[in-house]
Amino acid sequence: MKRKPSAPGPRYAALIQLLRTAEELWNSSRVFFARWDLSPSQFNLLNVLTDFPDGCTQSDLSRQLIMHRSNVTGLVDRLEERGLVTRKENATDRRAWLVVLTPAARKLLAELLPHYHAAAEQVWGKIPAARAEKLVSELATISENATRIANAKS
Amino acid sequence: MKRKPSAPGPRYAALIQLLRTAEELWNSSRVFFARWDLSPSQFNLLNVLTDFPDGCTQSDLSRQLIMHRSNVTGLVDRLEERGLVTRKENATDRRAWLVVLTPAARKLLAELLPHYHAAAEQVWGKIPAARAEKLVSELATISENATRIANAKS
DNA sequence: TTCTCAATGATGACATCTCAACAATCGCCT
DNA sequence: AGGCGATTGTTGAGATGTCATCATTGAGAA
Numbered sequence: 001m002k003r004k005p006s007a008p009g010p011r012y013a014a015l016i017q018l019l020r021t022a023e024e025l026w027n028s029s030r031v032f033f034a035r036w037d038l039s040p041s042q043f044n045l046l047n048v049l050t051d052f053p054d055g056c057t058q059s060d061l062s063r064q065l066i067m068h069r070s071n072v073t074g075l076v077d078r079l080e081e082r083g084l085v086t087r088k089e090n091a092t093d094r095r096a097w098l099v100v101l102t103p104a105a106r107k108l109l110a111e112l113l114p115h116y117h118a119a120a121e122q123v124w125g126k127i128p129a130a131r132a133e134k135l136v137s138e139l140a141t142i143s144e145n146a147t148r149i150a151n152a153k154s
Numbered sequence: 155m156k157r158k159p160s161a162p163g164p165r166y167a168a169l170i171q172l173l174r175t176a177e178e179l180w181n182s183s184r185v186f187f188a189r190w191d192l193s194p195s196q197f198n199l200l201n202v203l204t205d206f207p208d209g210c211t212q213s214d215l216s217r218q219l220i221m222h223r224s225n226v227t228g229l230v231d232r233l234e235e236r237g238l239v240t241r242k243e244n245a246t247d248r249r250a251w252l253v254v255l256t257p258a259a260r261k262l263l264a265e266l267l268p269h270y271h272a273a274a275e276q277v278w279g280k281i282p283a284a285r286a287e288k289l290v291s292e293l294a295t296i297s298e299n300a301t302r303i304a305n306a307k308s
Numbered sequence: 309t310t311c312t313c314a315a316t317g318a319t320g321a322c323a324t325c326t327c328a329a330c331a332a333t334c335g336c337c338t
Numbered sequence: 339a340g341g342c343g344a345t346t347g348t349t350g351a352g353a354t355g356t357c358a359t360c361a362t363t364g365a366g367a368a
Contacts, residue, residue, distance in 0.1 A: 120165065195354065
């Protein structure tokens with residue numbers, strides 16, 4: 001008894017749900033960060049920079065944020081215009097800038113982050129932390145498999 | 155003993171991993187669909203249309219794909235230029251088009267979908283279907299919570 | 309019927325992203 | 339020292355996405 005041609009397997013729907021959930025999270029975060037006039041990408045960039053008090057190269061940022069170098073250029077441009085970030089010259093490598101948070105950005109993050117972390121916890125509802133942590137390893141497996149399969153020569 | 159100010163809760167990292175995994179899946183799918191000269195969004199649109207043999211309104215498409223109406227306009231424009239989709243006039247509502255798959259698109263999908271469904275299964279590796287299905291309900295909970303929290307008046 | 313409000317799709321402005329190409333610089337190898 | 343390949347940031351083209359706004363059309367209330 002045949003079903004539809006090329007019926008999806010049982011785990012296909014789960015992947016779709018995963019993508020959809022991530023999209024909803026992203027869109028929700030857009031609404032959330034709009035209160036501080038930030039986009040999710042802008043916040044992520046600032047958030048990464050908090051781990052690099054001495055500054056961070058744009059290429060390093062692109063790797064941390066998993067995006068193309070050329071995208072970081074415009075992102076930093078707009079954040080620099082708003083005074084949240086500055087480009088410092090790098091004495092040891094004259095090709096690369098050092099992107100640093102301004103005090104204004106640190107103040108903004110100090111106000112924003114508690115709300116953000118609280119909201120992140122709220123999103124899980126009654127799902128316990130133990131379950132969430134088990135999820136992480138499964139998600140990591142999926143990430144690796146996806147990247148490997150995509151880069152495999154067909 | 156205080157940690158960093160505004161330390162993230164235990165489930166925060168899991169959310170980050172979720173977003174990262176979705177991003178890797180999306181990027182992997184970009185590489186995957188490039189074999190047929192399609193973007194992930196273009197594929198998703200065509201895939202949705204297979205469920206609507208009589209055609210689908212652009213607004214309906216925007217709801218199915220969770221994107222703004224204005225985005226569907228350009229997406230359909232480009233697919234129409236490539237002959238994968240046509241805009242039929244709608245007798246019962248002269249505001250709306252009916253977007254329909256062309257035979258060429260059906261042929262393309264018939265060739266593409268088996269590979270896609272196989273890859274989707276492969277991504278899970280040794281994670282059993284039962285666990286994947288349990289994931290779905292948790293992800294659905296997260297989706298709902300995120301949307302609700304974002305839309306709540308603060 | 310007419311009026312009003314909602315829905316549809318298009319458009320323009322803009323942010324976000326990828327990719328290819330480029331000049332400048334770095335590092336290493338000979 | 340010189341040369342060569344890799345890395346860095348920028349630029350331009352173009353796809354993808356949001357949002358506000360608009361004219362057209364639908365549909366239900368007065």
